[in-house]
Amino acid sequence: MTASREKHMPEVKGLFQKWGGMVAVVLLLLLAVLALGGCAEPGTITAVEPTATAFPPPPTDIPPPPPGPTPVALDFPIAAVTQEANGSVDDQSCVGCHTDEETLKALAEEEEVPEVEPEGEG
């Protein structure tokens, strides 16, 4: 038995070498086809009708809003309000005029106080 095996070994090796080379060539050709296929023009894109988006139904039982802050007694000193919070942006026109010396001088009018000087010390 051993002598027979040793006798056929070269034949088996030859078969493997022959078929292995062929498989490798086929695989290389397959890869080349795939690579060349990527350079080919794309096929036509067919428009597909959009499917409707499913929304959950609106809630029928709306919970009430959470309660607002409860007014509490103020502890002094309190933080100063800001102009924005106080809505006093319009005051800028007051301030603009009353901080402008030249404007005030031009616009200010002396009160017409009757000139009656008291006689004697008050």
Add this chain to the structure above:
Amino acid sequence: MPPVEAWEKVFLNQESFSETIHGRYGCITCHGGVGGTDDKEAAHEGMIGEPDSAEACGDCHPDQVAMDEGSLHSSLAGYTTALAARSAPDKMAQLEVMMGNHCDKCHTTCGQCHVSRPTNLGGGLLEGHAFKQIPPMNLTCTGCHGSRINDEYKGKNEGVQADVHYIQGGMPCFTCHTADEMHGVLGEFEHRYDGAPTPSCQDADCHPDVGQDDGIQYHASYHLEGLSCQVCHSTTYKNCYSCHVSMENGAAYFETDESEMMFKIGLNPLQGEDRPWKYVPVRHVPVDRDSFSYYGEDLLPNFDAVPTWKYATPHNIQRNTPQTEACNTCHGNAEFFLTVDDVAPDERKANEDVIVEELPFSMP
């Protein structure tokens, strides 16, 4: 006091007002008016120049505002009390008209001490609308208390030294006259001399150690019990006479006779538990029987019910005065006492409770 020009009265300082806590509330919150316009007339429509204390200040300073309504500076109750004492209920309506024309400008709101000069001086912002926690005495206090108190305290009466508390102590008004007194916290009084003396010379931070055993010769005898401090430690002060008020060309007007510099010790018209002294300085006030005749006839029918030489606390205190030079400067010397000869015949009945009829005996 120098006048302030119209523009300067309303000139706002950005730093002293706008960038402070009060400035953050803006202008319209307290003064009303219309924002967002450059037109002067439109901007000032509905504007309130001197806001009401309760409305402008009450939200943040409720305690002070509530108390202040009862203070004499705010209510002017002292004027009403003095007038009512000489008048009669059916005459008060006419006197109230008079007060509206001549007295109300001395009424003070919060702002008229802490923000601006008083109306009596024509108003005008203090330091560009800065809120002065302590009002500057030279622009506010003495704006109303000028011709007597200011001149005495600062030594502006010729030949009379300034008050030692001012010239040596450098004490402004509020050192003695505290915020509590100004704001009515000490009680609701009908007259400035109601209740215990406030301030008192013997307050804790002042002269609490004065007493009969303090080593001062004159304090060791009857003087501390029988004399108010000012009898020995004040000196010549101003007395005014014959004030008459009227309206001329729509303006309030008054006229007084020439004032006189004198020092007179009289009997204490307010003698009691709080003011136990027998002798006090007395000052002639400018009232006259027909001071208010412009507003009606005989508006002071009970003129004689109250002295015209009134309990006084002159503001020219000195450690040494002519009275302290020697015993007989006062004892046996009529010069410093209010005697019948010092009082006009027409006013002797009104002053019978304060005229000194018997001088202290001369010392050997």
